[in-house]
Amino acid sequence: xxxxxxxxxxLVMGMTNKKSLKCEQHMGHRAMYWYKQxxxxxxxxxxxxxxxxxxxxxxxxxxxxxxxxxxxxxxxxLHALQPEDSALYLCASSQDQAGGSYNEQFFGPxxxxxxx
Amino acid sequence: GxxxxxxxxxxxxxxxxxxxxxxNSSTTLSNIQWYKQRPGGHPVFLIQLVKSGEVKKQKRLTFxxxxxxxxxSLHITATQTTDxxxxxxxxxxxxxxSYDKVIFGPGTSLSVIP
Numbered sequence: 001x002x003x004x005x006x007x008x009x010x011l012v013m014g015m016t017n018k019k020s021l022k023c024e025q026h027m028g029h030r031a032m033y034w035y036k037q038x039x040x041x042x043x044x045x046x047x048x049x050x051x052x053x054x055x056x057x058x059x060x061x062x063x064x065x066x067x068x069x070x071x072x073x074x075x076x077x078l079h080a081l082q083p084e085d086s087a088l089y090l091c092a093s094s095q096d097q098a099g100g101s102y103n104e105q106f107f108g109p110x111x112x113x114x115x116x
Numbered sequence: 117g118x119x120x121x122x123x124x125x126x127x128x129x130x131x132x133x134x135x136x137x138x139x140n141s142s143t144t145l146s147n148i149q150w151y152k153q154r155p156g157g158h159p160v161f162l163i164q165l166v167k168s169g170e171v172k173k174q175k176r177l178t179f180x181x182x183x184x185x186x187x188x189s190l191h192i193t194a195t196q197t198t199d200x201x202x203x204x205x206x207x208x209x210x211x212x213x214s215y216d217k218v219i220f221g222p223g224t225s226l227s228v229i230p
Contacts, residue, residue, distance in 0.1 A: 042204055042220035043159060056217060090158055103218065104149070107158040 004108035006091050012114045015081060021111045023074040023091030032074040033105065034066060035090040043090055049074060050096075081115045088112050120221045122205060128227045135192040137224035139205030146208055148181060148188045149218065154201040159220075162190075162203075195228050202226070 004025045013019050023032065031050050035043035048056035049068040063085075065077040074091055089112075092105040119142040129135050139148065147166045151159040163172055165181035165188060172179045178191040192199055205221040 040225075042223050045217060045219060048217070092159075104161045104164065105151075105159075105218065107160070109158050 004091055004093055004106050006089075006108035006111050008111055009109065010112050010114075012116065013078065013081065014116050015083070017081075018077070018079045020078065021076040021089055021091075021113075023076075023108055024072055025093040025106070025108075026072055027093065027095075027106065028071075029093035029095050029106070030071065031094045031096055031103075032068065033092040033094075034074070034076050035092065037088045037090055037110070047076075078113075081113075083115050086113055086115045120205070120207065120219070122203075122221045122224050124224055125222065126225045126227070128229060129195050131197060131228050131230050132194050135195050135199070135226055137190050137203050137226075139188045139190075139207075139221050141186045141207060144185050146185075148185075149206045150179060150188070150190055151204045151206060151220070152201050153204065153223075157201070159204060192226075195226070197228050197230055200226060200228050 004023065007022045011019060031048065033048050034046040036046055037043045045058050046060045047054060047066040052068045052071055063080045067075040067077060076089065088110045090110045091108040094103050094105045096103060121140045123138050127135055147164055149164045150162040152162055153159045163179045165172060165179055168185050169183045170181040176193045180189045182188060188205055190203055202223040202225045204223045206218050208218055
């Protein structure tokens with residue numbers, strides 16, 4: 001199984017809502033990532049988990065809260081988002097943290113988030 | 117700070133023509149990766165280059181890593197409509213921390229006219 005799955009595919013939420021994005025992989029990868037991608041822009045790194053521990057937080061606002069319950073799952077909890085947070089949120093995983101000797105990243109299909 | 121550029125930003129080619137995108141870094145890299153993202157899709161890993169001057173081929177795609185490990189190129193021979201998408205280089209531009217972060221370049225968007 002070389003697939004990264006993400007749910008939901010689409011999400012519309014108000015600025016006062018609380019929602020969560022979910023990501024799952026069963027490739028035995030030890031590094032998992034959250035990216036944010038705006039239209040016609042590259043994916044922008046948000047968080048990196050390595051061996052279930054948060055290793056990189058790219059100065060992301062606290063209204064985004066990541067969680068790694070186990071080595072296969074990655075969540076992104078959303079609270080009090082702003083309309084400018086509307087974007088495609090991509091999850092990825094790799095065998096080890098990027099920069100290592102083998103760090104191909106496998107991306108999920110993403111969750112398209114709209115904040116009203 | 118570290119800078120990465122990709123040129124061109126957009127490229128429109130007639131089907132059958134060749135295409136090249138270039139990725140230039142202001143710093144020496146330990147490795148560089150290339151990804152392709154189809155319209156409406158997600159990035160898909162194509163290749164990783166590690167050695168100075170390395171050249172790798174995948175069918176009609178040729179990837180090169182510069183001798184100084186500061187630039188890379190992706191060349192597609194005889195483009196097809198299936199090549200449409202955005203091509204990103206990605207590298208560990210930030211080496212200040214004890215671990216490297218892979219950051220995506222701005223991308224080159226390829227359109228192929230049938």
